[in-house]
Amino acid sequence: MRKLYTIIAVALAVGLAAGAAEAGQKVRIGTEGAYPPFNSIDKDGNLVGFDVDIAKAVCAAAEFECEFVVQDWDGIIPGLLAKKYDAVVASMSITPERKQRVDFTDKYYNTPAKFVARKGIDLQISVDGLKGKVIAVQRATIHENFLRDNYGDVVTVNSYATQDEAYLDLVSGRADAGIADSVAIMDGFLGTDQGKDFQFYGPDFNDPKWFGDGVGIAVRKGDDELREKLNAAIAQIRSDGTYEKINAKYFDFDVYGK
Amino acid sequence: MEIIWQSLPRLLEGAWLTVHITALSVVMGLLLAVPLALLRVSRNPLFWTPAYGYIFYFRGTPLLVQIFLIYYGSGQFQTELDALGLWVFFRQAYFCAALTLTLNTAGYTAEILRGAIQAVPHGEIEAARASGMSGWLLYRRIILPKAFRLALPAYSNEVVFLFQATSLVSIISLMDLTGVARVIAARSFAFYQLYITAGVIYLIITYGILFIFKKVEFRLSGHLRDRKDTVLAVDGVPVR
Numbered sequence: 001m002r003k004l005y006t007i008i009a010v011a012l013a014v015g016l017a018a019g020a021a022e023a024g025q026k027v028r029i030g031t032e033g034a035y036p037p038f039n040s041i042d043k044d045g046n047l048v049g050f051d052v053d054i055a056k057a058v059c060a061a062a063e064f065e066c067e068f069v070v071q072d073w074d075g076i077i078p079g080l081l082a083k084k085y086d087a088v089v090a091s092m093s094i095t096p097e098r099k100q101r102v103d104f105t106d107k108y109y110n111t112p113a114k115f116v117a118r119k120g121i122d123l124q125i126s127v128d129g130l131k132g133k134v135i136a137v138q139r140a141t142i143h144e145n146f147l148r149d150n151y152g153d154v155v156t157v158n159s160y161a162t163q164d165e166a167y168l169d170l171v172s173g174r175a176d177a178g179i180a181d182s183v184a185i186m187d188g189f190l191g192t193d194q195g196k197d198f199q200f201y202g203p204d205f206n207d208p209k210w211f212g213d214g215v216g217i218a219v220r221k222g223d224d225e226l227r228e229k230l231n232a233a234i235a236q237i238r239s240d241g242t243y244e245k246i247n248a249k250y251f252d253f254d255v256y257g258k
Numbered sequence: 259m260e261i262i263w264q265s266l267p268r269l270l271e272g273a274w275l276t277v278h279i280t281a282l283s284v285v286m287g288l289l290l291a292v293p294l295a296l297l298r299v300s301r302n303p304l305f306w307t308p309a310y311g312y313i314f315y316f317r318g319t320p321l322l323v324q325i326f327l328i329y330y331g332s333g334q335f336q337t338e339l340d341a342l343g344l345w346v347f348f349r350q351a352y353f354c355a356a357l358t359l360t361l362n363t364a365g366y367t368a369e370i371l372r373g374a375i376q377a378v379p380h381g382e383i384e385a386a387r388a389s390g391m392s393g394w395l396l397y398r399r400i401i402l403p404k405a406f407r408l409a410l411p412a413y414s415n416e417v418v419f420l421f422q423a424t425s426l427v428s429i430i431s432l433m434d435l436t437g438v439a440r441v442i443a444a445r446s447f448a449f450y451q452l453y454i455t456a457g458v459i460y461l462i463i464t465y466g467i468l469f470i471f472k473k474v475e476f477r478l479s480g481h482l483r484d485r486k487d488t489v490l491a492v493d494g495v496p497v498r
Binding site for chain 1: 330332333334336349350351429431440441443444445447449
C-alpha cells in the first residue's frame with residue numbers, strides 16, 4: 001500500500017511540475033523535410049529551410065519549446081489528427097478542402113504555382129497544348145488537385161511521394177512537364193545543377209479555389225488556444241523584423257504576398 | 259460509406275493492375291528461377307557462384323531499395339540506355355516495377371527450388387539411374403517434377419508475399435490498388451474507409467491465390483491418397 005502512495009505522490013509531483021512548466025509549453029511541429037527551399041534535410045541530417053526557420057522564430061516568439069517531427073507529405077494531416085505532432089509547418093496551403101479537417105493560422109507566405117519543363121520545347125499551357133503529356137506532381141498537394149480538376153482528362157498524371165522524386169522523373173524524361181509552387185521550383189530545381197536545362201512555362205496560377213489563401217500553420221480542429229498563440233507569434237515576427245530577416249536569407253523578393 | 263461505393267470502380271481498376279503485374283512477375287520469375295536453381299545446385303563453382311551471388315543480393319536487400327535502384331537508378335544512365343535502345347522500356351514505370359518484382363521473386367523462388375531439389379529422396383534418383391536415366395533426362399523426368407511438388411507449399415507463400423509486395427509500386431507513380439487508395443484518401447481525407455476497403459480487396463485476392471494453390475496441391479498429391487475404390491476391410495476384417 002505504501003508503495004502505491006509513493007507512486008501517487010510521484011505522479012502528482014510530476015503532474016504539478018508539468019503544470020509549472022507551462023511557460024515553456026512543449027509543441028511538436030510536423031514537417032516534411034523534402035521540399036526545398038522551404039523544408040529539407042541537409043547533408044548532416046539537420047532540418048533546414050524557410051518553414052523550419054519560421055517555425056523556430058514563431059516558437060521563440062510564443063515561448064514554446066518546440067520539437068520537430070518529420071513525416072511524409074501524404075500522411076501529414078493524418079499524423080496531425082493522430083496527435084503525432086501538434087502543428088504542421090510544412091508549406092501547407094490553406095484550402096477549403098483541408099479546412100474541413102484541420103484549422104489554420106493566418107498565412108505566413110503566399111506564392112503562385114507554375115508549370116516547368118525542359119527548355120526550348122513548344123509547350124502551350126492549355127487543355128489542347130497539354131493533351132497527351134505526362135505531368136509530374138507531388139501526391140496530395142493543391143497542385144495535384146488543380147492538375148486533375150483542370151487537365152485530368154487530357155494528361156497522364158504521375159504523382160510522387162515527394163517533390164524531389166517528381167524532379168527526378170522530369171530530368172529522366174519520364175514526365176514531359178511538372179507543376180508545383182513557383183518558388184519551390186525556382187530554388188529547389190531550376191537553381192540546381194539537375195534543373196539547369198529547365199524553365200517555367202505558362203502563367204502564374206493562384207485561383208483560391210485550388211490554391212487557397214496562402215500557406216498557414218495547421219493545427220487540430222478546436223485547438224484554438226494554440227492557434228491563437230501561433231497567430232500572435234506570426235504577427236509578432238512580421239512586425240519585429242524577424243520575418244524579413246528569414247525572408248532575405250532565402251529569397252530576394254517578398255514571399256509574404258499581398 | 260458512400261465514399262467507399264464511389265471509389266470502388268477506381269479501386270478495382272487499381273486492383274487489376276496489382277493482379278496483372280503480380281501474374282506477369284510470377285510467371286517470368288519462375289521461368290528465371292528454374293535455371294537459377296539448377297545453376298545453384300551445380301557443383302561447378304563457375305555455375306553456382308553467380309547464382310549464389312544473385313540470390314544473395316535479391317534476398318538480402320529490401321524490395322523498396324531494389325525498386326528505387328532500378329527506377330531512379332536507370333534514370334541516371336538514360337543516355338547509355340538510350341544508346342542501347344533500352345530506354346523506351348526503362349522509361350515506363352510499369353516495366354521497371356515488373357522487372358524488379360520478377361528479379362526479386364526469381365531470387366526467392368530459386369532458393370525454394372534449390373531446397374526442394376536437394377530434398378528429392380536419394381533412393382528415387384538411384385532408381386532412376388539404375389533404369390539408365392542421367393543428366394537432363396533424369397532432371398526432366400524425376401528430379402524436377404518431384405521438386406516442384408515438394409516446393410509448392412513454400413512457393414504459394416512466395417506468391418502471396420509478392421502479391422502483397424506489389425503495393426510498393428505505388429511509390430514510383432503506378433496506380434495500383436494502394437496507389438489509387440492513397441490518391442483518393444489524400445483528396446477526401448477518408449483514410450480509414452479507403453485503406454480498409456483496399457485491405458479487404460487484398461484479402462479476397464490473397465485467399466483466391468491460396469485457393470488455387472490448394473487445388474493444384476490436391477491434384478498433384480493424388481498418389482498419396484487412398485484410391486476411392488480401395489477396399490479397406492471385408493466383413494470387418496482389415497485386408498491390409
